[in-house]
Amino acid sequence: MSFLWDMAQDQRIGEVSSKASGARSQAQTAQEQTEQLESRLESLMLANAAMWSLLRERLGVTDGELIERMRQIDLLDGKADGKMSARVLECPTCKRTMSTRFRRCVYCGTPVAGGSPFPGV
Numbered sequence: 001m002s003f004l005w006d007m008a009q010d011q012r013i014g015e016v017s018s019k020a021s022g023a024r025s026q027a028q029t030a031q032e033q034t035e036q037l038e039s040r041l042e043s044l045m046l047a048n049a050a051m052w053s054l055l056r057e058r059l060g061v062t063d064g065e066l067i068e069r070m071r072q073i074d075l076l077d078g079k080a081d082g083k084m085s086a087r088v089l090e091c092p093t094c095k096r097t098m099s100t101r102f103r104r105c106v107y108c109g110t111p112v113a114g115g116s117p118f119p120g121v
């Protein structure tokens with residue numbers, strides 16, 4: 001009886017160990033992806049700061065103007081949440097709703113006329 005119980009326990013321990021190993025691997029992958037995103041974000045922040053510095057110096061745009069424009073763009077999706085959300089539009093061919101993130105309808109492939117280089121703006 002004890003032998004059978006020990007075998008069942010060994011099997012359970014093996015299953016739990018396997019699940020822990022899988023979870024460890026998933027956590028490591030998520031950590032690596034987070035580090036890559038942080039690196040990309042820092043590069044974008046640097047480029048953004050450099051562009052803003054040039055605009056301020058060469059065109060005389062003020063911080064207040066930038067902040068006001070950020071507020072206006074933030075409100076384009078109807079929410080003042082400090083984020084940009086992609087807007088939706090209707091495909092001229094199949095009439096399905098699609099995100100402005102895409103340059104073509106994901107259902108029928110129709111190109112979106114006048115797509116913005118910055119979706120949501």
Ligand SMILES: [Zn+2]
Binds near residue numbers: 096108110
């Ligand atoms: Zn379509």
